[in-house]
Amino acid sequence: MQVSEKAAKEWHxxxxxxxxxxxxxxxxxxxxxxxxxxxxxxxLLKESKSRAPASTGLDMTPIGLEKMRRxxxxxxxAPGAGA
Numbered sequence: 001m002q003v004s005e006k007a008a009k010e011w012h013x014x015x016x017x018x019x020x021x022x023x024x025x026x027x028x029x030x031x032x033x034x035x036x037x038x039x040x041x042x043x044l045l046k047e048s049k050s051r052a053p054a055s056t057g058l059d060m061t062p063i064g065l066e067k068m069r070r071x072x073x074x075x076x077x078a079p080g081a082g083a
Contacts, residue, residue, distance in 0.1 A: 012058055017074030 031038045
Protein backbone atom coordinates (compact mmCIF):
# COMPACT_ATOMS: atom_id res chain seq x y z
CA MET A 1 0.00 0.00 0.00
CA GLN A 2 1.35 3.41 -0.94
CA VAL A 3 1.90 6.02 1.75
CA SER A 4 -0.88 8.21 0.29
CA GLU A 5 -3.38 5.32 0.40
CA LYS A 6 -2.41 4.53 3.98
CA ALA A 7 -2.78 8.18 4.98
CA ALA A 8 -6.18 8.41 3.26
CA LYS A 9 -7.44 5.31 5.06
CA GLU A 10 -6.19 6.60 8.41
CA TRP A 11 -7.80 10.01 7.85
CA HIS A 12 -11.05 8.32 6.79
CA UNK A 13 -11.03 6.07 9.87
CA UNK A 14 -10.53 9.10 12.12
CA UNK A 15 -13.01 11.46 10.42
CA UNK A 16 -15.49 9.23 8.61
CA UNK A 17 -15.05 11.00 5.30
CA UNK A 18 -12.51 11.54 2.54
CA UNK A 19 -10.66 14.77 1.85
CA UNK A 20 -11.88 16.58 -1.23
CA UNK A 21 -8.83 17.79 -3.11
CA UNK A 22 -10.26 18.71 -6.51
CA UNK A 23 -13.66 19.41 -8.01
CA UNK A 24 -14.90 19.87 -11.53
CA UNK A 25 -17.67 22.42 -11.83
CA UNK A 26 -19.50 24.07 -14.70
CA UNK A 27 -21.20 27.42 -14.80
CA UNK A 28 -24.95 27.48 -14.82
CA UNK A 29 -24.81 29.43 -18.08
CA UNK A 30 -22.94 26.56 -19.75
CA UNK A 31 -25.36 23.95 -18.47
CA UNK A 32 -28.25 25.98 -19.89
CA UNK A 33 -26.63 26.89 -23.21
CA UNK A 34 -24.89 23.54 -23.88
CA UNK A 35 -26.47 20.78 -21.80
CA UNK A 36 -25.15 18.08 -24.15
CA UNK A 37 -21.60 19.29 -23.55
CA UNK A 38 -22.08 19.10 -19.79
CA UNK A 39 -23.53 15.58 -20.08
CA UNK A 40 -20.54 14.55 -22.20
CA UNK A 41 -18.07 15.94 -19.65
CA UNK A 42 -19.86 13.99 -16.92
CA UNK A 43 -19.85 10.83 -19.05
CA LEU A 44 -16.13 11.17 -19.73
CA LEU A 45 -15.35 11.65 -16.04
CA LYS A 46 -17.31 8.52 -15.16
CA GLU A 47 -15.60 6.57 -17.94
CA SER A 48 -12.20 7.75 -16.76
CA LYS A 49 -13.00 6.59 -13.23
CA SER A 50 -14.07 3.16 -14.52
CA ARG A 51 -10.69 2.77 -16.26
CA ALA A 52 -8.67 3.67 -13.16
CA PRO A 53 -6.88 0.98 -11.13
CA ALA A 54 -9.01 -0.97 -8.68
CA SER A 55 -10.07 0.85 -5.55
CA THR A 56 -8.45 0.21 -2.18
CA GLY A 57 -11.87 0.12 -0.56
CA LEU A 58 -12.46 3.86 -0.27
CA ASP A 59 -14.09 5.76 -3.11
CA MET A 60 -11.45 8.46 -3.46
CA THR A 61 -13.10 9.89 -6.58
CA PRO A 62 -16.77 10.40 -5.79
CA ILE A 63 -18.69 11.56 -8.84
CA GLY A 64 -21.98 13.38 -8.77
CA LEU A 65 -23.62 16.13 -6.80
CA GLU A 66 -25.09 13.94 -4.06
CA LYS A 67 -21.85 12.08 -3.32
CA MET A 68 -19.90 15.32 -3.25
CA ARG A 69 -22.53 17.01 -1.08
CA ARG A 70 -22.29 14.18 1.48
CA UNK A 71 -18.48 14.39 1.59
CA UNK A 72 -18.55 18.19 1.83
CA UNK A 73 -20.95 18.08 4.79
CA UNK A 74 -18.85 15.44 6.53
CA UNK A 75 -15.67 17.42 5.92
CA UNK A 76 -17.23 20.60 7.30
CA UNK A 77 -18.14 18.74 10.49
CA ALA A 78 -14.75 16.99 10.84
CA PRO A 79 -12.43 17.98 13.70
CA GLY A 80 -10.13 20.79 12.62
CA ALA A 81 -12.34 21.80 9.69
CA GLY A 82 -11.57 25.29 8.57
CA ALA A 83 -8.29 25.30 10.48
